[in-house]
Amino acid sequence: MKKIKRAQPRVCPRLRHRKTKGDWAELAFMSKAVALGFTVCRPYGDNHLFDFLVFAPLNRISRVQVKSCWSFNHAYQLNSHRAHYRRYRAADLDFIIGYVVPYDAWYVIPLDRVIKPMIALFPHVPRSRGKYERFREAWHLLRLTSSQNAEVRLQK
Numbered sequence: 001m002k003k004i005k006r007a008q009p010r011v012c013p014r015l016r017h018r019k020t021k022g023d024w025a026e027l028a029f030m031s032k033a034v035a036l037g038f039t040v041c042r043p044y045g046d047n048h049l050f051d052f053l054v055f056a057p058l059n060r061i062s063r064v065q066v067k068s069c070w071s072f073n074h075a076y077q078l079n080s081h082r083a084h085y086r087r088y089r090a091a092d093l094d095f096i097i098g099y100v101v102p103y104d105a106w107y108v109i110p111l112d113r114v115i116k117p118m119i120a121l122f123p124h125v126p127r128s129r130g131k132y133e134r135f136r137e138a139w140h141l142l143r144l145t146s147s148q149n150a151e152v153r154l155q156k
Contacts, residue, residue, distance in 0.1 A: 025068035049092040063093040075120035
């Protein structure tokens with residue numbers, strides 16, 4: 001039987017403040033999204049419930065919130081809610097984009113799939129059956145229309 005190798009974490013930038021880490025992750029998201037052919041717009045000010053508007057071909061527009069995690073505690077965990085554990089609503093945004101920095105792993109998670117305030121991610125476990133692993137590198141979801149997105153969600 002062939003032994004499955006675990007992915008090894010990469011060296012992360014040495015940033016200390018959580019705000020600086022969040023800004024760095026947002027810059028990484030913009031770079032990745034533009035490299036994949038998306039147009040990314042950032043709203044003026046920081047009083048919006050989403051971080052970016054992402055334009056895909058055929059004028060599909062998605063509101064996304066970028067979250068990042070840098071350290072391991074039984075799993076890589078993202079806070080999927082706003083301040084004081086208030087949930088995001090469909091009127092607020094469409095996707096939570098999770099970034100596990102040590103593994104350079106991106107998760108494109110539709111908001112309607114987020115149930116709990118913490119999202120556990122396992123990029124370090126090969127063939128993980130984690131609840132959100134099917135959304136790893138799922139950039140194609142940003143390209144789907146709302147009706148196509150609904151069909152994909154019903155199939156899973």
